[in-house]
Amino acid sequence: MPRELQVTVDCAGPGRLAAFWARALGYEVQAPPPGFASWEEALAAMGVPPERWDDASAVVDPSGVGPRVYFQRVPEAKRGKNRLHLDVRAAPGLTGEERMVALEQEAQRLVALGATRLSRHEPRPPLDAGHVVMADPEGNEFCLD
The missing domain is CATH 3.30.720 (Signal recognition particle alu RNA binding heterodimer, srp9/1)
Structure with a gap:
């Protein structure tokens, strides 16, 4: 079940x-x-x-x-990188520059809400379509995928 x-x-x-x-x-x-x-x-x-x-x-x-x-x-502060993180699917089905533009637009929207943009990873076919690493307002990392 x-x-x-x-x-x-x-x-x-x-x-x-x-x-x-x-x-x-x-x-x-x-x-x-x-x-x-x-x-x-x-x-x-x-x-x-x-x-x-x-x-x-x-x-x-x-x-x-x-x-x-x-x-x-919880009483303790976050220490180090997350061992598990969320991928926010902000550009499903998009590829190449169109995908990266959509991810950057979503990153800007989330920064306005309090997130921090950490890094951008360019597409590396065939397995990596490119993504943007972000952190929420408490520093928990997540990816725009």
């Missing part, structure tokens, strides 16, 4: 990172439980103290196809 996939990201500011990734992926911040108008209302009703309200957040694909991305607060 197939399993659902959730991507979990350790971070310092779950709410901020969830907002970035929702906009980056075209996702939505997960809605509060039924019967609550906001997460603050829900968390208060659950007895969660206000200083813990940003301990976690999640984003979901509005179409229900993509995986849920969950952000959890």
Whole structure:
């Protein structure tokens, strides 16, 4: 039986990172439980103290196809390069210069949202179609592919 996939990201500011990734992926911040108008209302009703309200957040694909991305607060800072990273498919089906132009346009959009552009890798056929390495607002690397 197939399993659902959730991507979990350790971070310092779950709410901020969830907002970035929702906009980056075209996702939505997960809605509060039924019967609550906001997460603050829900968390208060659950007895969660206000200083813990940003301990976690999640984003979901509005179409229900993509995986849920969950952000959890951890006390330690990020150290070194990610061992696992996300590839954001920003130019599927495109090749050559057309592909690289589309990736650069997406990189500019994400920089405006708070990402950092780290490097560009030119196409090297037959296996590498070219990509741009980015970092989210907390420095987690991801690729525009």
